[in-house]
Amino acid sequence: MNLEPHAIAAIAMTIAALILFSRDRIPLEYSCVAVLAVFVLGFELFPYPGETPLRGATFLAGFGNEALITICLLLMLAKGIEVSGALRPIGRFLTGVWLRNRSLALLATLAIAAFISAFANNTPIVVMLLPILVGVAHRIGIAPSKILMPIGFATIIGGMSTTIGTSTNLLVVSVSEQYGMPRLDMFDFAYPAVLAGGIAMLYLWLVLPRILPERPSLLAGTEPRIFDSVVTITDGSPFAGETLAVVMRRIGEQIRFTRIERGQALELVRLPTLRLQAGDRLHIRGTPECIQIAQEAFGATPGADQPKRAPDERLVEIVVTRDSPLHSRRLSQLRRDTLRGLHPIGWYRPGQRRVTTLKRTSDPLLRTGDVLLMQGNRHDIHLLMEKPHMLVLARSIHVPRRAKAAFAIAVMAGVVVVAALGIMPIIASALCGLGLMLVGRCLTWQEAWSSLDTRLVLVIVASLAMGNALVGTGAAAEMAHAFVAAVEGMPPPLVLSGLLLVTSLLTEVVTNNAIAIIATPIAMSVAAEFGLSPVPFVLAVLFGANMSYLTPIGYQTNLLVMSAGNYRFADFFRAGLPLQIILWLSLSVLLTRLYL
Numbered sequence: 001m002n003l004e005p006h007a008i009a010a011i012a013m014t015i016a017a018l019i020l021f022s023r024d025r026i027p028l029e030y031s032c033v034a035v036l037a038v039f040v041l042g043f044e045l046f047p048y049p050g051e052t053p054l055r056g057a058t059f060l061a062g063f064g065n066e067a068l069i070t071i072c073l074l075l076m077l078a079k080g081i082e083v084s085g086a087l088r089p090i091g092r093f094l095t096g097v098w099l100r101n102r103s104l105a106l107l108a109t110l111a112i113a114a115f116i117s118a119f120a121n122n123t124p125i126v127v128m129l130l131p132i133l134v135g136v137a138h139r140i141g142i143a144p145s146k147i148l149m150p151i152g153f154a155t156i157i158g159g160m161s162t163t164i165g166t167s168t169n170l171l172v173v174s175v176s177e178q179y180g181m182p183r184l185d186m187f188d189f190a191y192p193a194v195l196a197g198g199i200a201m202l203y204l205w206l207v208l209p210r211i212l213p214e215r216p217s218l219l220a221g222t223e224p225r226i227f228d229s230v231v232t233i234t235d236g237s238p239f240a241g242e243t244l245a246v247v248m249r250r251i252g253e254q255i256r257f258t259r260i261e262r263g264q265a266l267e268l269v270r271l272p273t274l275r276l277q278a279g280d281r282l283h284i285r286g287t288p289e290c291i292q293i294a295q296e297a298f299g300a301t302p303g304a305d306q307p308k309r310a311p312d313e314r315l316v317e318i319v320v321t322r323d324s325p326l327h328s329r330r331l332s333q334l335r336r337d338t339l340r341g342l343h344p345i346g347w348y349r350p351g352q353r354r355v356t357t358l359k360r361t362s363d364p365l366l367r368t369g370d371v372l373l374m375q376g377n378r379h380d381i382h383l384l385m386e387k388p389h390m391l392v393l394a395r396s397i398h399v400p401r402r403a404k405a406a407f408a409i410a411v412m413a414g415v416v417v418v419a420a421l422g423i424m425p426i427i428a429s430a431l432c433g434l435g436l437m438l439v440g441r442c443l444t445w446q447e448a449w450s451s452l453d454t455r456l457v458l459v460i461v462a463s464l465a466m467g468n469a470l471v472g473t474g475a476a477a478e479m480a481h482a483f484v485a486a487v488e489g490m491p492p493p494l495v496l497s498g499l500l501l502v503t504s505l506l507t508e509v510v511t512n513n514a515i516a517i518i519a520t521p522i523a524m525s526v527a528a529e530f531g532l533s534p535v536p537f538v539l540a541v542l543f544g545a546n547m548s549y550l551t552p553i554g555y556q557t558n559l560l561v562m563s564a565g566n567y568r569f570a571d572f573f574r575a576g577l578p579l580q581i582i583l584w585l586s587l588s589v590l591l592t593r594l595y596l
Contacts, residue, residue, distance in 0.1 A: 003478055006048045010469035011479070013038060014518060017466060021459070021514055032458035036060070039465045054472045062464035063457075066427055067174030071167045071460070072452055073430035077412055078121040079451035080437040085293075086405040090116075094129070098136040106147060107205050109133070113151050114158030114201065118165045119416050122155035126557045130564045143214040148565035149575055150204040152557045153549060157200055157583075160546035161193035162186050164416070164426060168516045171460065172542040175467060175520045181534050186420045189539050192594060196543075196586040200579055208575055215566040227346030227373045228258065229291045231298045233280045239298055245272035255294050259283035291346060291373070296403075316342070316381050320370040325387075330365055342380055346373030378446070404442045411436045456513070463517040471521045480525030492530055492596055496540055497588035499523060503544025504584060508551045516545040536595035543587050549576030 003011070013035070020031035036059060044056030062068065090112060098105040109129070116125055129151055137144040159165035163173050163186045177183045233240050239247050248257070260268040261281040268274055276282075284294055292315060320326045325338055366372075374381075415433035419426040437443055470476040487495045499519075507515045519541045527534035548555035552562040552572050561567065 003475065004473065006043075006046070006050075006054075007470075007473040007475035007478065009042065010466075010473045010475045013042075014466045014470060017462065018514065028455045029458050032455075032462040035462045036458075036465055039469060043469075048473055050472065050474070052472055054469070058472075059465035059468060060461075061468075062461035065174065065460070065464055067167075067170045068457065068460050068464075070164075070170055070174075070427045070430060072457070073427065073434055074164055074170075075121060075451045075453070076434050076443075076448040077415065077430060077437065079447055080408045080434075080442040081120060081412055083443050083447055084405045084408040086409050095132055095136055098133075098140065102140065102142070103205075106150070106209065109147075109151055110154040110201055110204055114154045114197065117155040117158035118161045120412070122159050122166075122557055125155055126152055126561065130561070134564060143216070145215040145565040145567060145571075146209045146212050148561040149212060149567065149571070150208050152561040153204055153208075153576070153579060154201065155557055156546060156548060156555055157197045157204075160543055161190045161197065163188075164419070166546060167456065167460070168512045168545045169542055170426075171463075171513055172516045172520050172538060172545070175464075175517055176524065176534065176538045179471065179521055179524055181524060181538060184535075184538075185422065186416070186426070189542070192539070192587060192590040193543070195590055196583055199586050200582050203579055203582055207578070212575060213571065227287070227291060228283060228285050229295075229346045229373070231282050231284060231295055233276050233278055233282065233298065235278045237278070237298055239276055240278050242276055243272065244270060244274045244276065247276065248272075251294055251297055255290050256285040257282060258285050292375075295345075315345075316374050316376070316384075318372045318374055318384075320366045320368055320372070326366050326370075326372070327368060328365065339374065339384065342374040342376035342384060344372050345375050404440065407440050408437060408442045411440070411442070460513055460517070463514040466514070467517045467521055470518065476521045477525050480522055480529055483522070483526055484529040492532060493588070493592040495526065495530070496536055496591055496596065497584070499526065499537060500540040500544045500588060500591075501584055503541050504547035504580060507545050507548055512545040512548060512555070516541060519545070533595060536591045539591055539595070540587075543583070543591075547580055547583055549579050551576075 017031070017035045020026060020035070021028065023031075039059040040056040042056075043054050043059065048054040094105065094109055094112070097108055113122075113125060113129065116122075130148065133147055133151065134144045137147060160169065163169050163184060173184045239250075244257070244260075257270055260270055260274070260276075260283070262268055262277065262279065268280075282298075284291060286294065318326070326334070331344065376384075411433045415426075415429045418424050418429040418432075423429075424432070434448065438445060438448065470479070483499075484495075487498065490498075503515060503519050506519075520538060523537040523541045524534040527537045548558065550573050552558040552567070552569060558572065562572070
């Protein structure tokens with residue numbers, strides 16, 4: 001290769017950056033900042049005087065890149081779907097299906113996970129499904145390790161079918177357009193992705209569960225705390241006048257009714273035919289999330305047992321310690337500012353199979369180790385955490401805004417439809433969608449901002465800087481020449497297949513966003529060398545950068561299922577290698593038939 005000093009420096013720095021990115025001991029954000037600093041300082045002191053001059057400030061332009069902004073907007077929209085609880089009905093549906101037919105349930109879960117991942121970030125999808133599937137696996141007597149990895153892989157497969165399925169797709173589309181290729185619309189490459197993904201899904205459904213080992217889940221011994229609480233049937237409740245059987249069917253199996261009171265002293269027999277009336281007090285038992293869902297379903301209004309709703313409402317657990325102001329005190333004895341406006345809705349006492357319902361009439365004497373389930377807004381929780389000797393567990397539980405779930409789904413669907421029809425570019429429709437979610441109070445600005453991953457932003461900007469250096473100095477073109485020389489005499493389909501394979505292997509050890517940004521201009525240069533359309537070569541990079549199946553570090557959802565399923569490093573290689581081969585061969589054939 002005939003390289004100038006600037007091109008040699010760009011290649012050397014890119015290799016060094018990729019090595020840094022693959023080192024777990026060095027925080028990724030530190031590596032990204034170091035890469036940016038070297039590029040900015042180096043090209044500021046030694047500017048590149050080419051056809052398109054490169055100076056230090058050029059490499060900071062990635063912070064304003066359209067793809068990065070679009071990714072951030074989509075992450076915020078996904079947060080709105082998450083905090084509204086819009087995905088929870090899907091979880092309840094899957095639970096019912098798993099209890100009826102395991103094989104069909106696995107297929108349904110794979111299909112739903114893949115479909116949703118085509119339009120939303122797959123990380124919250126996996127986070128939502130993991131506790132559901134682990135719980136179902138324990139109930140039906142199978143090892144969670146048999147089903148968690150297929151679901152994680154399905155979300156990756158689904159994500160590669162649309163331009164907004166993953167941040168990698170958006171970056172490849174944006175970078176290729178930046179270098180002169182016509183922009184790929186949302187579903188332009190869905191056809192080969194769906195065909196190849198369909199073959200891969202058969203492997204995930206019929207083969208992978210049989211070859212995965214049976215291992216006890218690390219979550220098996222961590223049963224959630226079960227609290228007791230009380231809800232009161234009001235005149236406007238949707239369950240006023242309904243029988244207990246109807247209520248139990250609608251609420252689900254996660255909630256238990258321990259007692260029903262009517263009036264001051266009358267306790268009703270819990271018969272399925274019992275018809276509930278306004279004023280009835282239902283004593284329920286379940287996890288904090290289930291208790292809150294039940295309160296929302298009953299249409300509970302603020303009163304003695306239900307706190308007032310707040311836009312940033314949270315549930316939080318407070319442990320009574322020996323030094324706590326709660327120790328050896330009754331709730332009625334506490335000063336009004338002790339709990340900072342938080343309202344107690346549940347009580348848990350370790351070591352007792354039956355816990356006493358928390359209510360003012362019982363007014364329990366709190367002991368060391370008791371856990372209070374409190375409800376209040378974020379500000380009051382932070383104030384409480386600052387008080388001395390008040391042990392507030394770090395895990396706070398978001399209360400889903402179920403009334404906003406339909407609106408959140410409608411907004412997300414509108415964003416996808418508007419972008420798919422070409423009415424607006426995805427960045428514009430996503431921005432409008434975020435504005436609607438904020439105005440409609442599907443999420444707060446703090447929640448939207450918290451959805452952004454600083455490491456993701458920095459690695460994208462650093463990768464864009466590397467891509468600009470490789471292209472601007474001519475290094476990408478020279479690397480393409482070298483690649484073409486190495487495969488001289490081979491037909492273009494084999495070159496295309498080789499590019500797909502190399503990209504898929506590199507993404508196992510280096511972040512897929514970095515590989516996608518760096519490899520895209522090289523793929524376009526290879527296409528130019530052959531005098532062919534760049535589309536199949538760019539798609540080879542796009543699909544290859546999404547094929548992270550051989551190692552748990554290849555994709556963040558792999559790490560999630562590795563922990564929950566108690567998998568080992570070798571399990572991913574044994575299970576992912578056939579999947580990698582299936583997708584590599586099928587996509588190689590499809591890209592050749594459709595585009596070459």
